[in-house]
Amino acid sequence: MKTKALTELIRSAWCECPPPDQDNIIEHQCLECHRVRDDFRNKRPEDIPSEVLEYHSDSLPFFSANAKRYYYPAYLLHAISDVERRGDSNVTMFLLFDLGSDHRHDPDGGFTQNQIEAVLSFLNFVTEHDDLDDWSDEVELATSKWRALLQQSPAGNT
Numbered sequence: 001m002k003t004k005a006l007t008e009l010i011r012s013a014w015c016e017c018p019p020p021d022q023d024n025i026i027e028h029q030c031l032e033c034h035r036v037r038d039d040f041r042n043k044r045p046e047d048i049p050s051e052v053l054e055y056h057s058d059s060l061p062f063f064s065a066n067a068k069r070y071y072y073p074a075y076l077l078h079a080i081s082d083v084e085r086r087g088d089s090n091v092t093m094f095l096l097f098d099l100g101s102d103h104r105h106d107p108d109g110g111f112t113q114n115q116i117e118a119v120l121s122f123l124n125f126v127t128e129h130d131d132l133d134d135w136s137d138e139v140e141l142a143t144s145k146w147r148a149l150l151q152q153s154p155a156g157n158t
């Protein structure tokens, strides 16, 4: 899939995603988690600057499930541009680790089928652009997790 089509797929899959409760962006109280809260609170995914995403490349585990779902597009779109220019951003690496985990993949109401299919398309995109096969294990694991989520997703929940 071309970058533009994938970008559109992600934007449209998330366009109606409810924002997290602004008092429930993180699940833990410490300096690291507070930094996540302060950098993301009251912001839309498209408003998060690249430098902030790079700073928080390994912060996905700190988000609540609803906040993680809401901010995934910021990480996905950042990773797409990284993969496309054959970069090696930590954002891509930690996003792949997160997608391959079961960690807080249970936001209220779950992921929609369109969101899950967009994540699967992203994973396929990484494979298509992964000349060095750097990410094959991570992508394979994440693909199996998200295929399983697709099967659990109630029909009609698009």
Ligand SMILES: [Zn+2]
Pocket (backbone or CB within 6 Å): 028, 029, 030, 031, 032, 033, 034, 062
């Ligand atoms: Zn913490």
